[in-house]
Amino acid sequence: xxxxxxxxxxxxxxxxxxxxxxxxxxxxxxxxxxxxxxxxxxxxxxxxxxxxxxxxxxxxxxxxxxxxxxxxxxxxxxxxxxxxxxxxxxxxxxxxxxxxxxxxxxxxxxxxxxxx
Amino acid sequence: xxxxxxxxxxxxxxxxxxxxxxxxxxxxxxxxxxxxxxxxxxxxxxxxxxxxxxxxxxxxxxxxxxxxxxxxxxxxxxxxxxxxxxxxxxxxxxxxxxxxxxxxxxxxxxxx
Numbered sequence: 001x002x003x004x005x006x007x008x009x010x011x012x013x014x015x016x017x018x019x020x021x022x023x024x025x026x027x028x029x030x031x032x033x034x035x036x037x038x039x040x041x042x043x044x045x046x047x048x049x050x051x052x053x054x055x056x057x058x059x060x061x062x063x064x065x066x067x068x069x070x071x072x073x074x075x076x077x078x079x080x081x082x083x084x085x086x087x088x089x090x091x092x093x094x095x096x097x098x099x100x101x102x103x104x105x106x107x108x109x110x111x112x113x114x115x116x
Numbered sequence: 117x118x119x120x121x122x123x124x125x126x127x128x129x130x131x132x133x134x135x136x137x138x139x140x141x142x143x144x145x146x147x148x149x150x151x152x153x154x155x156x157x158x159x160x161x162x163x164x165x166x167x168x169x170x171x172x173x174x175x176x177x178x179x180x181x182x183x184x185x186x187x188x189x190x191x192x193x194x195x196x197x198x199x200x201x202x203x204x205x206x207x208x209x210x211x212x213x214x215x216x217x218x219x220x221x222x223x224x225x226x227x228x
Contacts, residue, residue: 102147106158
């Protein structure tokens with residue numbers, strides 16, 4: 001299993017659409033998560049996909065759509081705010097066989113910069 | 117609830133020294149893990165535990181030991197620190213093996 005985030009740095013203007021890309025490779029669709037990390041802090045859960053609704057809404061106006069055909073779980077926000085500047089991580093739990101034992105596989109991370 | 121608490125927040129070690137990174141959670145979670153974060157590499161799993169007395173290796177276990185004597189605590193030991201272990205270390209816990217993880221604030225370790 002692997003998780004790939006396209007673009008290590010994304011820059012947007014305040015008020016613009018935010019799109020952070022995440023693709024996974026797994027024979028069985030995993031549970032998927034987006035975490036946000038503000039400078040010198042731990043990771044905070046933004047949203048999660050656990051095979052219920054494919055469009056998932058999270059905190060701070062973020063949402064993500066699970067697309068099995070594209071093996072993707074891209075994160076979006078309609079209008080960026082200065083406070084959204086942070087590093088974002090996509091992560092997967094491979095639950096094939098019943099449990100993943102809590103072992104997350106992370107993407108490389110995307111640093112979001114928001115310009116005034 | 118404090119959640120997941122890691123100590124210390126910062127540490128500088130000399131090559132060859134040993135130390136223990138502490139991790140405690142007060143959510144009664146069975147599953148706990150240690151990750152290291154390096155620039156451009158995301159977080160990588162070092163060791164994990166599925167309950168008291170049960171631990172196993174993750175993706176990058178070399179140079180690290182763990183034990184889990186209680187549900188609450190999951191310390192990470194560096195027996196002989198190397199510069200390659202300079203990193204930010206995160207402890208995480210989850211209720212089950214298939215639910216979201218809660219992370220501590222991290223320990224920034226520098227080995228000189």
